[in-house]
Amino acid sequence: MASSVKHPAAVQEAWSLVGKLFWQMRPRLLAVAGELGLTPPQMFALRALDPEQPVPMRELAAQLHCDSSNVTGLVDGLEAHGLVERRSAQHDRRVRMLVVTERGAEVRRRINDVVEEVPPALASLSAEDQRALRDILRRALG
Amino acid sequence: MASSVKHPAAVQEAWSLVGKLFWQMRPRLLAVAGELGLTPPQMFALRALDPEQPVPMRELAAQLHCDSSNVTGLVDGLEAHGLVERRSAQHDRRVRMLVVTERGAEVRRRINDVVEEVPPALASLSAEDQRALRDILRRALG
DNA sequence: TATTGTTATACTCTATAACTATA
DNA sequence: TATAGTTATAGAGTATAACAATA
Numbered sequence: 001m002a003s004s005v006k007h008p009a010a011v012q013e014a015w016s017l018v019g020k021l022f023w024q025m026r027p028r029l030l031a032v033a034g035e036l037g038l039t040p041p042q043m044f045a046l047r048a049l050d051p052e053q054p055v056p057m058r059e060l061a062a063q064l065h066c067d068s069s070n071v072t073g074l075v076d077g078l079e080a081h082g083l084v085e086r087r088s089a090q091h092d093r094r095v096r097m098l099v100v101t102e103r104g105a106e107v108r109r110r111i112n113d114v115v116e117e118v119p120p121a122l123a124s125l126s127a128e129d130q131r132a133l134r135d136i137l138r139r140a141l142g
Numbered sequence: 143m144a145s146s147v148k149h150p151a152a153v154q155e156a157w158s159l160v161g162k163l164f165w166q167m168r169p170r171l172l173a174v175a176g177e178l179g180l181t182p183p184q185m186f187a188l189r190a191l192d193p194e195q196p197v198p199m200r201e202l203a204a205q206l207h208c209d210s211s212n213v214t215g216l217v218d219g220l221e222a223h224g225l226v227e228r229r230s231a232q233h234d235r236r237v238r239m240l241v242v243t244e245r246g247a248e249v250r251r252r253i254n255d256v257v258e259e260v261p262p263a264l265a266s267l268s269a270e271d272q273r274a275l276r277d278i279l280r281r282a283l284g
Numbered sequence: 285t286a287t288t289g290t291t292a293t294a295c296t297c298t299a300t301a302a303c304t305a306t307a
Numbered sequence: 308t309a310t311a312g313t314t315a316t317a318g319a320g321t322a323t324a325a326c327a328a329t330a
Contacts, residue, residue: 011275018163058311065172067298068313093311129282133278134155181319184319211321212320213289
């Protein structure tokens with residue numbers, strides 16, 4: 001059940017504003033998935049992979065917070081698009097490593113370009129505010 | 143297609159950190175939906191409604207950025223749970239107004255409690271940082 | 285004719301449970 | 308026996324197209 005811890009009004013409001021920021025970006029994300037011929041879950045799955053280093057399916061499931069059986073279907077889709085390849089691991093033949101293809105890496109970069117695209121509301125901030133925002137968030141997440 | 147506008151590194155990084163913050167809250171949101179017996183889309187739909195004022199289905203579809211035919215199923219689910227009622231509009235009998243029931247309003251409050259729950263990373267900030275964060279976001283979204 | 289909402293259809297997402305193959 | 312991944316199954320999300328009722 002949800003904890004009912006009360007936080008100071010300031011941070012409460014800040015978090016609410018962050019939510020608005022995210023909601024504003026949602027239509028763009030959905031549109032880009034469509035342009036790339038991917039469903040949103042497939043898009044997030046590709047984004048969760050590492051183009052530099054093959055990843056076990058198990059680990060992808062963990063990163064997506066979903067069941068392994070679900071990942072099977074998502075990877076099927078990505079593989080059908082030629083974006084990912086399954087490769088058996090040498091040390092344990094039960095494990096299937098996910099290799100991002102060259103084309104997959106390219107699509108992934110385009111996804112990242114959009115996901116990381118700064119919302120207009122933040123872009124319009126002064127350089128000083130932008131730096132302050134970064135510094136505060138660094139302290140929060142660092 | 144994604145614009146490739148380059149933003150200063152600071153705000154770029156800030157937005158990326160905001161993304162991490164959101165991703166951290168995802169498992170909790172999914173868990174709460176399960177606890178309330180709702181699917182995530184049903185949960186967001188209920189959250190998008192106004193307990194004070196009936197809303198046409200059309201408007202709900204717009205707020206959720208999805209097709210009207212989709213909303214039919216979502217509202218069916220909420221109605222089956224006794225959280226929402228369809229009521230015909232007086233001025234135009236084609237329109238169906240969505241009324242949040244008393245129980246629906248209660249569930250909606252619990253959803254909001256969780257959605258608005260401040261992530262630990264933000265809660266751990268100093269009071270000064272929390273206020274500064276709020277002020278910057280107000281300037282961004284105001 | 286145009287609009288609101290539903291229905292029919294098809295495909296995808298998602299979890300659970302049972303299964304295969306490895307270990 | 309335990310683990311990685313698949314398959315079978317069932318229920319829900321989603322959009323498109325066709326439809327009914329109303330404007």
